[in-house]
Amino acid sequence: MKTLYKNADILCRTDAGYTVIKNGFLGVDGKFINWLSDKKPVEAYDRTVDVTGKLLMPGLYNCHTHAAMVLLRGVGSGLPLQEWLFDKVMPIEDKLFENEIRAGSELAVMEMISCGTVSFSDMYFFPEATAEVVSASGMKANLNRPVQAFDPNEKPTENRRVKEALALYNKYNGFADGRILIDFCVHAEYTCNEDVTRYLSDFVRERNGNLHIHLSETRREHEECKKKYGKTPAKWFSDLGAFDAGAFAAHCVTVEPEDISLLKEKNVSIVHNPTSNMKLGSGFAPLKDFMDAGINVALGTDGAASNNNLNLFEEMHLTSVLHNGFHLDPVSLNAESVLDMATVNGAKLQRRENCGSLKVGNHADFIVIDLHKPHLTPCLDVPALLVYSAQGSDVCLTVCDGRELYKDGVFLTIDAERVYADVRRITEQLYS
Numbered sequence: 001m002k003t004l005y006k007n008a009d010i011l012c013r014t015d016a017g018y019t020v021i022k023n024g025f026l027g028v029d030g031k032f033i034n035w036l037s038d039k040k041p042v043e044a045y046d047r048t049v050d051v052t053g054k055l056l057m058p059g060l061y062n063c064h065t066h067a068a069m070v071l072l073r074g075v076g077s078g079l080p081l082q083e084w085l086f087d088k089v090m091p092i093e094d095k096l097f098e099n100e101i102r103a104g105s106e107l108a109v110m111e112m113i114s115c116g117t118v119s120f121s122d123m124y125f126f127p128e129a130t131a132e133v134v135s136a137s138g139m140k141a142n143l144n145r146p147v148q149a150f151d152p153n154e155k156p157t158e159n160r161r162v163k164e165a166l167a168l169y170n171k172y173n174g175f176a177d178g179r180i181l182i183d184f185c186v187h188a189e190y191t192c193n194e195d196v197t198r199y200l201s202d203f204v205r206e207r208n209g210n211l212h213i214h215l216s217e218t219r220r221e222h223e224e225c226k227k228k229y230g231k232t233p234a235k236w237f238s239d240l241g242a243f244d245a246g247a248f249a250a251h252c253v254t255v256e257p258e259d260i261s262l263l264k265e266k267n268v269s270i271v272h273n274p275t276s277n278m279k280l281g282s283g284f285a286p287l288k289d290f291m292d293a294g295i296n297v298a299l300g301t302d303g304a305a306s307n308n309n310l311n312l313f314e315e316m317h318l319t320s321v322l323h324n325g326f327h328l329d330p331v332s333l334n335a336e337s338v339l340d341m342a343t344v345n346g347a348k349l350q351r352r353e354n355c356g357s358l359k360v361g362n363h364a365d366f367i368v369i370d371l372h373k374p375h376l377t378p379c380l381d382v383p384a385l386l387v388y389s390a391q392g393s394d395v396c397l398t399v400c401d402g403r404e405l406y407k408d409g410v411f412l413t414i415d416a417e418r419v420y421a422d423v424r425r426i427t428e429q430l431y432s
């Protein structure tokens with residue numbers, strides 16, 4: 001199937017920055033973009049879609065979330081982190097099994113595609129259920145089986161989660177025509193012992209895998225690690241070989257200058273989650289230092305219990321204003337850099353080649369923004385408009401690998417009413 005999207009303003013990324021092709025044409029052949037120009041292609045397309053008055057841009061990457069936590073949206077809001085986690089979140093999580101995770105993942109996928117996300121990096125239990133949901137939905141995801149080992153003496157071969165992580169990788173890596181990639185995950189330094197972390201790191205290195213971790217999210221976590229091991233969490237992970245293949249670290253709020261140098265040296269990407277960090281009172285990640293060091297920085301929402309949505313437009317907006325405010329410097333971070341974080345940097349973190357920007361030969365992963373709105377008029381500076389003014393609800397079309405997933409409020413691959421009914425039934429049971 002070949003589809004031509006015509007009369008669109010198309011946001012393209014060049015070495016010199018972002019440019020907009022006015023009234024352009026974007027052709028899709030199967031999964032890939034095969035035409036991108038202000039001129040009409042000569043070849044015929046099976047189908048033409050008129051997107052006059054709308055902006056076509058790359059789809060967004062949510063590089064750190066716990067998708068099915070949408071079932072806990074709003075739970076424990078306003079509590080300190082420890083009470084939020086141990087008294088409110090964990091008792092509900094103990095009641096989540098495959099059916100609950102499936103329904104939660106479906107709702108999360110709906111939320112993400114309806115506000116412009118084409119791919120996410122997840123960290124949650126029962127990832128097989130999430131893999132099946134993602135496969136059916138048409139979007140992309142990097143999934144993993146999070147490994148934890150609270151008992152300091154637990155051996156890697158005794159750890160059920162390690163076995164499940166390996167089985168998940170063998171079964172689902174490259175699944176759904178490559179839309180699903182399986183990463184590995186050590187949940188965090190404070191939830192995993194050294195032997196298990198070293199063992200899993202060896203496995204990741206042998207397979208040139210990609211490791212997803214939480215790193216230095218809070219001052220308490222960071223300082224307790226130094227007290228326990230005499231080193232920072234970043235150094236702890238690095239010394240256990242965790243950064244010897246691909247790795248990406250969520251948060252990094254309380255990292256030290258030596259940690260930043262180490263993360264750069266080891267080519268570790270960082271996922272910035274500003275809403276979660278602000279909501280849980282964790283602090284301001286030193287984003288400017290990451291960028292000055294040349295680290296690949298992407299964006300994440302974290303789970304819906306600490307956000308409380310999965311809307312990357314909010315993360316772009318907050319990122320762009322937060323750090324300028326913190327540094328008392330209106331030029332410390334520009335809109336184009338923030339757009340990069342939500343698109344190409346995310347694709348790089350997920351190791352998805354030919355993704356994250358619009359050009360011929362790249363995957364046809366794009367979204368369309370309806371500009372016919374008061375808050376998007378006039379459209380004078382497109383990156384600024386997208387980062388400072390646009391809302392997730394301005395997305396009117398989401399396309400992934402050439403397939404339309406969401407159009408004008410309608411979910412084309414998911415039975416939305418069935419999902420709402422499932423989630424209502426499940427939440428009644430969880431909170432009764």
Ligand code: NI
Nearest residue numbers: 214250302303
């Ligand atoms: Ni998280």
